[in-house]
Amino acid sequence: MRRYFSSLMLLVFAGSGMAVVAGSPAGTATIEGKVTYTGTPPKMKPIDMSKEPVCAKEHNPPELVQTVTTAAGNSLEYVVIYISKGAPEETTPPTQAVRYDQKGCMYTPHVLPMEVDQPLEIYTDDPVAHNIHPMPKLNPEWNKSQPPGTPPMQTKWDKAEFIPVKCNIHPWMHGYFVVLKTNHYAVTGEDGSFSLKGLPAGSYTVTAWQEQYGFQNQDITVGAGETKTVNFTYKVTPYIY
């Protein structure tokens, strides 16, 4: 189940990656790489959904907490990679909405990057009610109920921010809206790999963000048509403080 779930997520990411490629002119550069860890990663606990039996029976074996999601080859999943410096700031927000799903009392994807003012649609497939409670500091905080069978919730964020989102009814449901000023972003898949396509030639600062271990920056210069590799390594600790 878990493997299937992850490959589904990869597909979703691939899809969003392609959307970026579509509008880019020929002769653009690509930055790609892999995010790995050194050290002993924390052992993530299985999520106890016994308080919501409908959801619990959808996950067998139970899903693990996704705060630090690792896989074979020391790869780190759900790391957001984006251009923090060098790319021209987007003036017009994209009209294409990004989609956030609630399925089996889990957020899919766990980390959802988007642009400032980009439409965000929050879907629910569950037969139980959720409340969507994003907890931003810069943007206004809100908290809305979404009972089963209701149409997707339409919203957007007007300031760049890393926003934790939770459901109070199901305290294990935890995710992030990552609101960025650039359209050059990616989230690492299960193998920890990412690729930022369609970049004009130039010098950039590439930033990686992991919800537990924070930010890392690397500077890189790419020429037209070039593909360069930028790898990130996080030092992990066996305990989460």
Next chain:
Amino acid sequence: MRMKTTVVAFFSGVVLLILVLAGPPCFAQIDHNIQPYTKTETSKVGRLTGHAYGVTDSGAEIYRRYCVGCHGPYGDGTGENAMWFDTTLGFSKPRDFVAGTFKCRSTPTGTLPTDDDLFNAIGRGFVTTNMPSWLALSDVQRANLVAMVKSFSPRWASEKPGTPISIPAESPATIESILHGRELFQKMECWKCHGPQGRGDGPSASTLTDDKGNPIRPYDFSTGTRFMCGETNTDLYRIFMTGLDGSPMPSFADQIKPDEAWDLVHFLRTLQIALKPPELATFMQWQQSHPGQLKPIGPEAAPGSGE
């Protein structure tokens, strides 16, 4: 001797006259208005002064005298008393005014409250927390405190308060209304936190935390205590339609239609057994004449479970 007494009497008379004419501020304008403030929709603050700084009775002065102990000098809710608020006993921590997130609003979730919302909240106090009612302060003083509270968060500089939600006239609390409200209570899964009998003991109740990660309890209807944001049916309507921002209580404005919301209000009243409200009498009467017709509320009636 006699002459002296007359002179003294004359001068004290003059002094008294001056005092009365000048109107010492300590005797003037103590307005103990014990109306339920949430009933008034017309702005009170606008007609009062609302000074944060610089005048007699300014918000800053009053804040430093009465509020700083809990809300702190920076308004971030970390005053020296804040550490003694035991959230595990159900006492919320003092509000962080810097975040600009407020529970009791007449405005939709995610928006800033109106000045009147803050004014009413200061006068009302927050039942079940350590925030008392500040009706002992004058209206002007409370209006000045509103200006002070608003000075802490940058949100007030860049955002306007939301538009208060419109509330239709209350429908009669008939048994049909109560029963429909009961269906909504099940459908919206209010019982997940508030419990099937509204006792605040739903399956998710023990796991709830507020924005700052402190434990928080859902309202227990059976006790019949005042609600967080007032005591009238309109207050109750407003609470679940706007949500209590910063707490786990979400807004149901997108899910419950305005006329249906009154049905939910009427049902919620029947849960306040300690108050013996008229809605409860109507509901009990119906139950006696229709034995065994009431569907259960809670997990056994939830879709998908047990089937």
